[in-house]
């Protein structure tokens with residue numbers, strides 16, 4: 030398990046300082062995005078989104094295919110520009126000037142939905158080093174970051190000199206995540222980062238991301254189609270539908286609206302569904318259940334209760 | 339012999355990474371021998387880099403064995419004169435749908451394979467419309483595929499292979515970018531292909547719940563087949579699967595944990611319904 034403290038940082042962020050600050054790290058104001066404007070394919074992908082992202086929040090973004098998730102998050106580091114509305118990073122409009130765009134790119138790290146869009150160097154090493162190099166770190170600092178980031182995503186040293194294009198799908202995904210982690214971004218935005226990862230990889234990388242979050246106090250936004258992961262890791266969930274925020278709340282609040290979620294093509298975690306079925310069978314389960322551990326404990330406490338009686 | 343769709347016989351493969359010809363590169367597939375029966379639905383699991391996609395690409399001669407042989411419906415994939423016929427009978431959905439886009443318009447993209455196979459144009463029209471409706475992308479038929487969302491691209495790629503209507507379809511992680519209802523749709527499509535059309539289906543996936551629906555599960559690790567059996571036989575081997583970097587469906591995981599806590603339960607209640615029944619018996 031990697032400790033981010035091993036990685037040399039330019040300016041070590043002070044966690045306390047950050048948590049006390051009241052201004053949101055990101056503010057999205059009335060964001061609208063229209064693709065192919067003025068053509069027969071004009072498509073309004075985002076319709077007046079308003080959101081505030083607090084420092085230190087871990088947010089899961091869910092929504093059906095085409096609901097606007099990728100469009101939304103690509104605005105957060107000025108990769109695409111609003112048709113209307115504004116994005117503020119630390120209170121500053123990110124699209125105000127070339128300088129502010131550049132700043133957003135270095136402070137907000139974005140992992141793309143398809144890692145292929147992000148890989149372009151001849152070797153895995155150079156690919157992961159690309160961000161840190163742009164930040165003008167010394168070669169020694171870069172080297173430490175590349176190796177630590179590779180370890181973070183479970184990529185062995187033997188792959189560092191390979192071409193990133195000659196890798197398996199899951200290996201490419203890992204390199205793409207490593208490349209962004211190597212920049213130690215203040216806001217980490219990941220678009221379906223777990224797609225294509227094997228189960229052990231999913232668990233390890235997710236735990237490492239949570240470790241990064243805990244150590245730095247940095248905000249993290251994760252687009253996911255896994256209700257289980259959203260329930261397990263996010264403190265707050267944002268549900269998009271047709272380019273609008275349909276729900277915004279704790280996993281508990283969101284998953285209590287099962288019927289609406291299903292109508293949107295989404296679902297509740299598998300264990301929540303199982304709990305529902307068991308209640309129908311008359312098993313008196315209490316509380317909200319998302320995870321296997323919660324279900325196990327709820328059932329065992331029930332059994333204990335039965336035995337005592 | 340007649341009822342085998344895909345057969346690999348001591349299939350060995352390595353990529354030429356090293357241009358100096360250094361023979362140090364390990365084999366990506368090492369003497370893999372499997373037979374996939376016609377009309378069955380087989381899931382392939384394995385850690386990242388275990389060789390699943392490499393194996394899949396051998397099934398329709400996108401890659402040719404460096405050792406051993408692969409036959410598709412009795413045809414040796416090394417026989418160039420059979421290439422077209424092999425591609426006609428074995429269709430594939432790639433892991434990354436971008437690698438599959440060949441046209442600027444969704445419906446042309448979906449029509450591409452059947453056109454190449456010489457299907458009559460009226461028949462193509464029908465197949466393309468059907469396929470796009472099946473994956474819920476009909477309303478996007480005149481859009482540009484490269485400008486779609488991740489999940490939409492994945493759906494179009496699936497439509498492409500459906501329009502081809504091959505005897506065997508190899509799906510390489512087709513649901514990786516899909517929302518829960520999209521994942522369910524794909525599993526329904528696979529069910530229909532297998533039970534209504536008799537199509538042989540090979541599904542590579544990292545989702546254990548999907549593999550649980552297959553007739554058979556093959557588990558790969560470092561270029562070897564390490565497990566092979568019915569889902570209920572494979573998924574009860576919880577600890578071994580964990581060691582291979584894999585996992586089991588959440589239902590099995592729960593039953594396993596309860597068992598470890600001293601509750602006597604069968605591990606092979608894979609579906610939510612089965613699992614609920616078993617638990618209701620114990621705790622109800």
Ligand SMILES: Nc1ncnc2c1ncn2[C@@H]1O[C@H](COP(=O)(O)OP(=O)(O)OP(=O)(O)O)[C@@H](O)[C@H]1O
Nearest residue numbers: 064074094095096097098099100485486487488489
């Ligand atoms: N570059 C583009 N040009 C035109 N339309 C686009 C473009 N990118 C996305 N769209 C459209 O905008 C809508 C929102 O797409 P977006 O990629 O944001 O969805 P998403 O929520 O990320 O979906 P998924 O879960 O499938 O990745 C979709 O209908 C899509 O077809």
Ligand SMILES: Nc1ncnc2c1ncn2[C@@H]1O[C@H](COP(=O)(O)OP(=O)(O)OP(=O)(O)O)[C@@H](O)[C@H]1O
Nearest residue numbers: 195196197198199200353386387388389390391392
């Ligand atoms: N084009 C290539 N050139 C060189 N090596 C490759 C190439 N494609 C894959 N490999 C290597 O071959 C091995 C097997 O890759 P493969 O793509 O078959 O794995 P996989 O099981 O499909 O993994 P994943 O779950 O990540 O998709 C990996 O170690 C990978 O690095």
Ligand SMILES: [Mg+2]
Nearest residue numbers: 099142487488
């Ligand atoms: Mg997307």
Ligand SMILES: [Mg+2]
Nearest residue numbers: 197198391433
């Ligand atoms: Mg693969």
